[in-house]
Amino acid sequence: MFEEGQLYAPVTEDDDGVKVHLAPDHPGANDPDYRRRREVIAGPALRWKPGEPVPQVEYTDAENEIWRTVSAELAPKHERLAIRGFLEGKEALGLPTDRVPQLDEVSAGLSRLSGFQLYPAAGLVPLDQFYGSLADGVFHSTQYLRHGSTPLYTPEPDIIHEVVGHCNLLGNPAIADVKRRAGEAARRCETPEGLQFVADVFWFTIEFGVMHEDGELRCYGAGLLSSYGEIEEFRDAIIRPIDFHAMGTVEYDITHYQPTLFACDGMSELTDRVAGFFADFTDDTPGRLAAQAA
Template identity: 40%
Template sequence: MSGLNSNPVAYSAEEDLLWGTMMSKLNAMHPRIAGSRYLQAKDRLPLPLTHAPRIDDLGQRLNNSTGFRLLPVDGLIPIGDFYGRFADDIFSTAMYLRCPSRPHYSPEPDMLHELVGHVVMLSDPLFADLYRLFGEATNNATSEQDLHAISQVFWFTMETGLVQEDGRAKAYGAALLSSSGELAKLGTCPVEKFSIQAMIESDFDISAYQGKLFAAQSVDEMASEVRSFLTRV
């Protein structure tokens, strides 16, 4: 683990090529499939198109935007630590890139997932505040049942959430926005009405494309429901 906003990894030409290839593909898909809040966030916190970003530069720009900082980490960390750090304005980001043989989807959170999905959206003040609330709720949780409920809701909102815009469901969740494979399959995945209770009771598999998604009528509806849940959990 390294200090906040530092960049402990030097990326190879092959990794830069993979980053550029996937950024090109995602940037071609986002205008049609991503929600408007995400598209505005991309303009606010643009990512390089041809090479993997420097975390120190990106972290400073994010910090200037909403106060969040980036903490590079090696490998997976306990989910309670990952969520809990949000309360201190810290987002822990993986530094490795997904396998080139499977570029359209990563079962583990790689740098493309972290930066394209989560970090871009963290430049939006509304979403930054929601992440903080997830962190506070995690730190205040008194049972495994509460932690499970928080994790479920985070998955079906911040990771795989959809919102109705322009007559169709559009993505704001990080796991969708960072995966060209997930975005390509959105039209065939069952979409249910936004429901916190249904999210808590639903199963999901991070190693495969999603089998169920939830769509809110608006970002405001989603934010209001999530805030209400996190303050009472």
């Protein structure tokens, strides 16, 4: 199991201003310019309230170059390794590949396609808020980019992960509906354990899901679709069929490539069975699954 907070650098604000707390091994930890840039971007997002205009970020030439580099590297991998549903969403959304898009620009496209919109996130969003908001068609997205020394890697979700991975998925209405169902499941949870179980199944589906399609193993998880390295390695993982009890209880390390992945047997297993799991989920579901697995 994992905790969403492990993926983000904490952001705080006090009399000295906004501070982004990067881990010692973060690629930008010893780069004062990068740290200041992260804080400049985080401040408006931290203070933003729903209903207000989404903060605009004037991305630098270096940041736009990171976006261009990743977009160019991922495009042929998506064509070769991503499921059709992702490719259809990506084409429909039509994100720019030469510059970092603004969140309200992406929201305009998603609103038209699936009814989703983006809220700016300075960093960590509480688990219940992040997942619960999906029920309302809201996805919380960061606005910063990974460190320039490692354009093809990030230890935490940046705007490339959020927009290239998740938003292209949200451009497909059927996949967006699965995310809504996950949000509704999170909203029904009354215990931390239930919410964590939803988050873990989400991890092994929407974040790191793979699918048998047209005789090949392809990926649909946002974590794979936005990762230059891991998208090339997922076929070497141990591939298991969908097993909700295992997804919600297996131990795994988020800092390494996932050694075990769970595969849907075609798109219908994602849009029907996985969506149905979230639609029927209650706090009693983990116990019931455990009893069935015993």
